Amino acid sequence: MSEPRGLGDKQAEETGRSDTSILPRRLSEITHWDIVTDVAIVGYGGAGACAAIEAKDAGAEVIIFETASGGGGSTALSCGEIYYGGNGGTPIQKATGFEDSSENMYNYLMASGGPNADERKIRAYVDGSLDHYHWIVDKGLRYKPSFVATREIIQLTDDCLIYSGNEKAWPYRDKALPCPRGHKGRIEGDNGGPLLWQALSGAVEQRGIKVQYDSRVLALIADEHNEVSGVAIRHDMKEYNVRATRGVVLCTGGFAMNQKMLKKFAPTLAKGNAPLGNPNDNGSGIRMGMALGASVINMTEGFISMAFYPPGRNSSGIFVNANGQRYVNEDSYHTRVAYYSMLQPDSRCYLILHASDDFKPPKFFNPPIAGTGFTLEELEAELKIPAGALAQTMEYYNRHAAKGEDPFFHKASEWLEPIEPPYVALDCSPSGGGYVTYFTLGGLETAPSGEVLNVRGEVIPGLYTAGRTASGVPCSTEHYASGLSVGDATFSGRMAGMAAAGRIPTEASKGCRIV
Amino acid sequence: MSEPRGLGDKQAEETGRSDTSILPRRLSEITHWDIVTDVAIVGYGGAGACAAIEAKDAGAEVIIFETASGGGGSTALSCGEIYYGGNGGTPIQKATGFEDSSENMYNYLMASGGPNADERKIRAYVDGSLDHYHWIVDKGLRYKPSFVATREIIQLTDDCLIYSGNEKAWPYRDKALPCPRGHKGRIEGDNGGPLLWQALSGAVEQRGIKVQYDSRVLALIADEHNEVSGVAIRHDMKEYNVRATRGVVLCTGGFAMNQKMLKKFAPTLAKGNAPLGNPNDNGSGIRMGMALGASVINMTEGFISMAFYPPGRNSSGIFVNANGQRYVNEDSYHTRVAYYSMLQPDSRCYLILHASDDFKPPKFFNPPIAGTGFTLEELEAELKIPAGALAQTMEYYNRHAAKGEDPFFHKASEWLEPIEPPYVALDCSPSGGGYVTYFTLGGLETAPSGEVLNVRGEVIPGLYTAGRTASGVPCSTEHYASGLSVGDATFSGRMAGMAAAGRIPTEASKGCRIV
Ligand SMILES: Cc1cc2nc3c(=O)[nH]c(=O)nc-3n(C[C@H](O)[C@H](O)[C@H](O)COP(=O)(O)OP(=O)(O)OC[C@H]3O[C@@H](n4cnc5c(N)ncnc54)[C@H](O)[C@@H]3O)c2cc1C
Ligand SMILES: Cc1cc2nc3c(=O)[nH]c(=O)nc-3n(C[C@H](O)[C@H](O)[C@H](O)COP(=O)(O)OP(=O)(O)OC[C@H]3O[C@@H](n4cnc5c(N)ncnc54)[C@H](O)[C@@H]3O)c2cc1C
Incomplete structure (x- = not known):
């Protein structure tokens, strides 16, 4: 396979040669493997990086395939706000005088999921939240022990802690004791995402994890029972078959940039006029999963904003x-x-x-x-x-x-x-000239391990997903809070990476395998 | 195959032996066919009956598989109100002094689909509406040339025509000239559904179409590219493989009776407290389609009612x-x-x-x-x-x-x-004791021909669907009108029956086949 080149995949798109189907390729028709690895990660954003790190740390051989010529995705474009708490409080919460119990955070997140709240995922997210904080800090991200009391969309100073959702607002304040949980990295301006990305990509590099840029994943490769064994990728206008002996992890982000999908699946978000994300937020991973019979849930839900303050x-x-x-x-x-x-x-x-x-x-x-x-x-x-x-x-x-x-x-x-x-x-209305921006929260249905489920609730063996390709902890437009998407993408990425590498107990191993 | 027996399938469910997956069975693993037919219709309700009639009239051999011990489904439970009009007016509209242009009906139905309106389906429905009226009448249903001017949920006399939706209400009345289009059969009381069913089932019997009762369709049979070749059914506690040489038509109704699916896909409908339908409205057809990689749309949408008038x-x-x-x-x-x-x-x-x-x-x-x-x-x-x-x-x-x-x-x-x-x-609120009833309008994405589409908009060869298993003309809770569901189930059933039998041009034949 040749070295990454800037325009390979882009050219293919633009010369109209991007006519490949996202339908699964059948294992029986694969005549050779171009690349063999334990775990193949699709997409090198927040979820993909964290999945790769955990899979590698669990002893698996990992390759990341990224369609762009660089990593980061929407995660690196973001403010990098992460929703942490519970467990008595993060060091930042404690230093600024906030105590935060896990029960309290759990109650808030259950309210924040609305009727769609996934109790098991929320429980895992809360229980693992302090550990997740340390894991991210360990990768090099620095947080300043400071609290911003004013009402902001995002901290524009290098300060850290903020009420980033509806914690203090009715009716949430009656369901859980208000506590700030939005954490932004120690950097001036809206630059928390790049800073987070520096830490995550640094950890990927440090581990020698191979990243294959300009490599668009086209389709999953699966046997006739939909057990996933790899992916087909396009790189430099040629196609390659990748065998992933332990699993494929789809971390391709959401579908805010795909107007067709938005209109079909999330008409309320489509009322906005400014998608928020990177150009590859086109739902390719969600569609690959659907084409394999995966269940998709909460497809109407998203983040939508009119930033009327500060x-x-x-x-x-x-x-x-x-x-x-x-x-x-x-x-x-x-x-x-x-x-x-x-x-x-x-x-x-x-x-x-x-x-x-x-x-x-x-x-x-x-x-x-x-x-x-x-x-x-x-x-x-x-x-x-x-x-x-x-x-x-x-x-x-x-x-x-x-x-x-x-x-x-x-x-x-x-x-x-x-x-x-x-x-x-x-x-503030979109028709009146207001700027109404959105990204999506619906996606493939998964177990907390990141294993993808079919409509019968069974695991699709070999297939994992995380971040906005899945529907995770944030799953309700009405109740969303800042920091939940990057928080969930990084956390669920870790879970999926561990599961794919075989390190945490999976649904499949609990006997929930397709029969 | 033995004769229909009352409890076969039911027993299987209750003895916990109903452990089969709705995942597709692979053609390569089918060792023999128990039954061979041209078109297999799954579900003998409104859509199924109409599909069967048209497929038979187009020269195909047809078998209907129905899980219950009798036909009718929710269609026979319904009021049988059908939404007809356009084309200058139905004979009933004309006799009662209403003129109805196709453009006017089209405008109303576009408003009635909201942002999800399927223009091609609405166009076909409107253009075919007068013909559909005659087709139903030809099967034996009688309508009285009378108009009910009062505001009713359903006509309880034997009168026919009514404003059955939002035609006269703002803002619809500004989008299309108000015209009544709800037609109920000539029978006293809430008995339009049984009367309609008498006509449809009579036409099925008259044609000698075979109906296999107590036969639950368990799964689709498809090759590894998901081309559908038949269905696996359970009858009298045994399983049989059915080969459908021209196509399978899923007409299993919606998922109002499946609390798990409702919670996952239609949380707003789940706020109601009284599902409206028959016990087999459990979404089995939708799930079979999803498991094969079909696209599902408008899953949050439905009919929901608080009948505060008359x-x-x-x-x-x-x-x-x-x-x-x-x-x-x-x-x-x-x-x-x-x-x-x-x-x-x-x-x-x-x-x-x-x-x-x-x-x-x-x-x-x-x-x-x-x-x-x-x-x-x-x-x-x-x-x-x-x-x-x-x-x-x-x-x-x-x-x-x-x-x-x-x-x-x-x-x-x-x-x-x-x-x-x-x-x-x-x-009137559900929590306050109000009776809030609902059925579902989301389902498999189809072409107007009833061909099922995957997430890439491609036809899944051999698979058709109609009625509430598909998402059709009625696709918006906010804008629904009475008569659209039975109207669409019977109309889309006919389209799917014709398409499966090969009589109308399909998307597939237009070169939209999987490559
Ligand atoms: C300006 C902005 C600010 C935001 N601020 C915050 C915030 O402060 N806090 C918060 O919680 N959320 C925030 N969000 C949302 C959040 O950033 C994203 O929802 C989240 O980071 C998504 O992470 P991800 O890993 O799922 O996807 P991404 O980080 O987008 O990664 C997906 C990667 O997959 C690649 N890819 C896609 N398709 C393919 C394919 N077929 N083959 C190979 N590669 C592919 C993409 O190129 C991309 O690199 C913000 C978003 C934006 C745009
Ligand atoms: C009380 C009531 C009143 C209504 N009034 C009206 C009205 O006036 N106008 C209107 O437009 N709508 C009305 N509706 C809604 C409308 O009746 C239904 O939405 C519509 O008739 C559904 O038609 P269908 O053909 O898709 O499904 P159905 O008529 O329900 O047929 C589905 C059939 O498939 C069978 N089946 C399911 N799963 C399987 C399987 N796996 N294998 C084999 N068979 C299976 C079922 O047993 C059933 O016989 C009403 C509904 C109710 C309940």
Whole structure:
């Protein structure tokens, strides 16, 4: 096999020669193997790197196949926020004065999974969370023992700990004691992802794990009972058959970049206008699994955001729909606000704020000003909200806010103050010019070990998956929290790597094998 | 093969011997065929019967395999309402003074599919609708040329035509000229399904089509490229291999009765408390398809209902959530109202009505009275709605209703009148004792021909599906209309039967075959 070349695979795509099927190739038709390894990892992002490290550390021979000319995927593009906690607290939580019990974190994550919560995965994630923290730190990532108390989408300083989800918001605060669990690496700006990637890729290199770039995995190779024995890859315009004696781990990310799949499987996310991810987030791994009869779950779910804060005081505004009705507590995590916003008639949503002299629009993705007014009547007219409707909402809200109450949505009292004229309304809706960004959380159904399950709940032998190719701990748009995706991708990557290498007990070994 | 026996398959289930996998059996391992036919139809309900008739009429030899001891499935349990129209109007539409253009019906159905609408299927359904009417009538079903103007869930007289969806409700009425398209057979009471079944099963018998009862289809038989060549069935505790030389048509219905699948794939429907269907609506056909690598779409979607009318005048009440906010036009079809109700905080939903001297609760599934009051303050307290919130909603609603206006949701003026004290509130929520019933609309992805597609959009040769095993014309909870499911099951059954018999051009023959 020749050395990595920059354009091999890309060329193939662009010359229209990328006409291969993602359907499984049959073992009986494979005449020779070009490469043989114990574990083949597909995709060199967060999940893939962690799977590779664990599989290697478990004694397996590992090769990573990556379609791009470099590693990192969406993980390296991300803020690198990771959701850790429980077990009495991480060193950072402890240093900043937070105690965090596993039961408390478990309760929060169960709420954060909504009706789809996977209890076994959440239990494993919580139990392993402190260990995971140390494992990542051991790879070289540094965290500063500091806490950011302001309401941020992401810490832009080199500080670490933050409330990264709905912990303090109703109704979550009644289900679990609020505790901050978002951890960002010690670096200025939105650079936590590159920093995390430096650590993970460093650990991969240090172990001498082979990474084959510009190598797109085209299809799984499986026998007629769908037991997976390897993958077919394309590199430099030629195809190669890879035998993976212990297992294949699909770590190809989600499908935010695939409009066809979004429209079919996640129409609510498709209401957004800005996919968040790398160009290879096209669902290839999910489709390879489906083509083999794997089950896919939570396909409608995702992260979706209208970043209306910071400044935190924007949470003192109210979100209203086309009828001037409130519909969410504005101190919720931005994904929860965006989720409810997308459900409103025509997905219209306005953030109504007091237009103070020093009014500051949201820091990110500044939504257009849809109206201003000294009176609510003026504003209603500009926003085409039925006359009197916004005034009524505001009267009720202000009357209770003055008493520190929000009878509808129980916004925390720190954000409750009457909204005085003059007013400004920001149009946060996708149709009104708001920037609504998303990535996907649905994917292949797996056991906590990363073993892929078919629709009957049976393990597909030889096939593992992790990160956004699987549906994992984060599986609900309504309840998502920052740090869960990278947290889950790295954690589930480790599990799948260990399982594929044969180090942790698997569902298959528990007698759940196809008969 | 012995004659049908009542308990064969049932026994197998109950003695725990039903341990067979729905995974495909491989052709290479089939040593003999017990039965050979051209087309094997799996499931003898509406879709199965229609598929069988068309396949037979196209000259194919057909056998139907049905797990129950009799035919009909959910179709025979249903009200038999069918959604027909377009093409200038059905004879019933014309006789009752309604003209219906195909473009108009197409526009309505596109709205009724929401973002998931399948344009090609809708086009075929509309273009074929008048022909489908005649085809059904030709099988012996009689319709009375009469129109029911009142607001009903289902006609309980022997009358035929009704507005069976959201045609007259905002915003649909602005997208397509309202026209009634729900047709029920000429029989008193809720007996349209049995009457329809009499016609369809009569046509099956008349053609001498063989129906093998007590024969559960266990799995598809396919070669290693997933080309389907037959099915494995269990009859009288023995297994048989069936070769279908032209094709297998899965017509096994949906998965409303499978709690595991509901929880995994349709959590919103699972909020309901009463599945609607027959016990074999367990998703077996969908799972067989998935296990073969078929694509599944719209799995979260379904029919869901709180039957709060008749009497129609209940639509003059208002639905409010736990915060006393309105959220839907109450003259919407009951599925739309239930859909929005389930999205409210904790799915709490109350129907507030004027408690007149002759107050009549809804005719079906009478929801409990959650509160009454001479004042709204009293009612708020009883319903635990924040003080003043309901009063505010009511004041705004009444003020506009008096002028025949509904600025929020544009309820039609015929239902707009101020709601005067005393008040009664019905708790329609599942947790409050309301009866919330559902069936599923998600399923295998197909071409309009009924050919099953894999995730790459390619045809799986030899496999067809119809009715609720497929995702068809009805594919959106929010926008569903009565008559679409039986309409689609019978229509798509016919398409699949013709395609399997080789009579209509298929995707496969258009060069879309797996390569
Ligand atoms: C700007 C941004 C900020 C974010 N911030 C955060 C955050 O702070 N915290 C958080 O939890 N989440 C965040 N997310 C989301 C999070 O980064 C991702 O969901 C997560 O990192 C995905 O990890 P992964 O390992 O599953 O996929 P990736 O890291 O994307 O890795 C997948 C890899 O597979 C490769 N690949 C794809 N198909 C093939 C194929 N067929 N053959 C070979 N290789 C293939 C891709 O090229 C890629 O390298 C953010 C995302 C973005 C884009
Ligand atoms: C009370 C009620 C009223 C309704 N009213 C209406 C209405 O008026 N209009 C409307 O449009 N919709 C209505 N619906 C919904 C509609 O009836 C169904 O969605 C539709 O009829 C389904 O048709 P089908 O052919 O896909 O499935 P079915 O008619 O249910 O047929 C499926 C058949 O497959 C069999 N089967 C399942 N698994 C296997 C297997 N593995 N092997 C062999 N056989 C198997 C089943 O026993 C069954 O006989 C109603 C439903 C109910 C329950």
